[in-house]
Amino acid sequence: MPHQEGQTTPEGKSVLKGAIIPVTPFQQNCLLLWDEATKRGVVVDPGGDVPRIRAAIEQAGVTVERILLTHGHIDHAGGAADLREALGVPLEGPDERDRVLLQGMAAQARMFGFGARDVLPDRWLKEGDQIALGDHRLDVLHCPGHTPGHVAYVNRAARFAIVGDVLFQGSIGRTDLPFGDPAALLRSITDKLLTLPDDFAVLSGHGSATTIGAERDENPFLR
Ligand SMILES: [Zn+2]
16 A cells, blocks of 8 residues: 555665545545655546646646556546646556546536547556556556556555446446446456455455455455
């Protein structure tokens, strides 16, 4: 899990720190993640409320190097175009199978009565890609089902996974929205996320953080 305090591990390596910024009427967990030694970081899923995200970046004193998306839903990607423009950094992810959702961002926004612009990333991501952040690394897992191009980001050293809307504390992602696929979602959870060790923290797009072990043992949707 990203550290909340302290700057180095006992071995002297720089730690990753994280701050959750709840955005949009859907209370989506936008995540600011940074390397404490260099103060360089990434923003994951800027769904909206871009001024609030920029204030959190400033408060943490972080230089953002890139913006990452888990998937193409409005509450995760609705602020991506504006934040990219404001920061002048590349936007990366999700997998290209979410292209139609990102190209329909303005239409998604109109359905919910707020504004957003269509957006495409500077780089699509795919299973096995790696994102560097200082000395740290995020591994990309393609986890379709909630959307076709959904990805998760895993940091094995600090033992956490950013899972967007695939898995939640005591629940799983919706599959009743356009392009949802219940069988694919369950395969993504069982064949990808649940292969991680029990102590890995799970940072979801909504609600509280949990662990792989807690969801393996107690999640009623995985029985
Ligand atoms: Zn979603």
